[in-house]
Amino acid sequence: MPEKNRPKVVIFSQGDEVITGATIDTNAAYLADHCRTLGFDIIRHITVADELDDLVQVLKDIDALADICLCTGGLGPTQDDLTTQAYSKAFNTPLVFDDIAMTMMRGFFDKLNIDMPEVNRKQALLPENSTRIDNLWGTAAGFIGETNRCRFYCMPGVPYEMKNMMQTTVLDDLRACFKVQKPRLITLRTMGMGESAIQQEVDKLSLSDDIRVSFRAGLPENELKLIFPSHYVDDAVQRCIKEVQGVLGGSVFAIDGFGKAVKNLPDCVHQLMIEKQQTLSVIETISQGGIARQCDVGWLQQSMVSPRVSAILSRFGIDNADITESLAVEIATKEHEQNDSNITLVQLHHNDGDDVIAVVAVVSDTSHTSASKKLTGRLERKQINASAQALNLLRKHLIENDYATH
């Protein structure tokens, strides 16, 4: 359950272009991410078309429902820009001409050597008693208005203008008006275990009711998120993490949010490669550059990409061979002898009906390891899983080997 004292936020994106799907709503995700960081409870995203009656109704609904509304869109100079008018109608608030908004707008047009068109005048009309949010990046001033329950932050829909207004004015106002004890988000990043299987294991644990458990299935990683109320101390959080990690076993490749931030598997590998000061050469087939793309230019020395395995084999003077882990180790070893990298990774594959068996080998001066995996589904899925399999093996290799650091 979300804590009772967390302010409730509605994110409101207006406009025909959003509601018809002509534009993907990236503003909502951006604003939501900030709200999450601030510890707010985001209860709705709503989008409405440029229809005055609908806008008025939705504004009233939001006022009854939320403490904060972050609203974007509808502040332009054209006839379908209706936010200010709708706000005025919804809350019986007269609109007042704001001289400073007007002056700033004139200045914007002056810089372009254009006479300010008369229609832009409406952008200087703001609700009485609202606080203007200056727009240094476009013509429409925004405003902060307090109605019955809800504090409305109305900003332009243009992402560049909105983000600047957030950074310059709105975030400070939110922090000043709404102090929150943030809940704590811990993400266990897993691979190789389906979300159903994870659910079943977690079910066996009977975690405390006030810990919110949430799943995010992805490709190739599945995330298990644990959200602890702010009053949980480090020890309690750590005990819980250990308990969950215990039932999920080797599928947890990183824990994000408890001391360390780890975004995903490539980030995990990157941090290890940097810490251990290793360099890497790659030969890859079915992943078709996917492994290289997820490496970092700081330690990836090269990747030979060849979608067909036969081209790799002939390069090493091998005509015909079963594609096995030991073949991958053999090729990786030969390649390793010829290059300057600390580690060499080779990924090969062969077909198995509609499926593919991917084999991967990781070789260093002192050790080697290998793995096989059956890849199913459409090609893109196979390719993503092939890259992940390779990176995961590299990760294990880095953890299990002792590299002297300088």
Added chain:
Amino acid sequence: MPEKNRPKVVIFSQGDEVITGATIDTNAAYLADHCRTLGFDIIRHITVADELDDLVQVLKDIDALADICLCTGGLGPTQDDLTTQAYSKAFNTPLVFDDIAMTMMRGFFDKLNIDMPEVNRKQALLPENSTRIDNLWGTAAGFIGETNRCRFYCMPGVPYEMKNMMQTTVLDDLRACFKVQKPRLITLRTMGMGESAIQQEVDKLSLSDDIRVSFRAGLPENELKLIFPSHYVDDAVQRCIKEVQGVLGGSVFAIDGFGKAVKNLPDCVHQLMIEKQQTLSVIETISQGGIARQCDVGWLQQSMVSPRVSAILSRFGIDNADITESLAVEIATKEHEQNDSNITLVQLHHNDGDDVIAVVAVVSDTSHTSASKKLTGRLERKQINASAQALNLLRKHLIENDYATH
């Protein structure tokens, strides 16, 4: 005003990952685009977190508001997947075990050689009297349920699964259940005229009230959309378009939706280049590859990209010169003599305080044309406008010159 007989649609995207901004809601835009094509009236997009009480309330609200609900998310096997349970509670509909959903799900796990985890069982529980939507691409069956007013289409949140279900089942059902006389959308694509100026010109016209006028400001194009009710005949639409085009003058570079589809300026240029069977060579500076990127491999032969103008000048043995239109024509002519293209385009620039003056020249065997433009604002804006200016000059050249076609 939207026509009264158009079904009202709410698009409902569930899930913590969407509401927290961890995932951008691409499903909503995809579904909205289909609804627009079908002629439906999209009245809301709503997103809610994985909270049972909120879900129940929103489902009830939607039922009161809309004829159709396209709902994605919340059909997975984990504890935060609550759609079916919420639907059951909101509409007092018992859940019934669906044998076929179960059989298909077992089959899905069999292919992976995995025992189906018990927790997945809940995905085979569907509302009584609903119609199952088969999922051949994942484990969760969807369903179509009719409640009081609204027909609910509940699908998984995974885009790949949802899109396949739309294409295979849902679109057919929507077309069968909701026949609509589609309104007609005409888009006048303009460049070089601000949306305020467009609004002012349109205001002078007193268009009929039943024509919906809508603006979409973008960079570098501004769109003026006219939406005509389905009863308007071709002649009436054409007269109106001509009237509007008359007041907007040369800023309209394409009309999209009346006989022809033209997506944007690059598409307009592409159609002309294909029609007139021309090829192009480019030299570009401040656009930094932006012109080339918007051309088509079918007719762009090369683009020399050099962010610094001096490198271009020295290539043509010019040490120091004022960057003028005639210099651009001179360089384009010299380049044209050396290459095999039908048309050569050269874009240069020089600084003017914080601003940039971009000059562009287009040269063919028989004619040449050039233009200058002041570019303002941040670098990305300048670059986008520089590319647009170049393509627009090319467009004018193609229209004004008679090319024999075979």
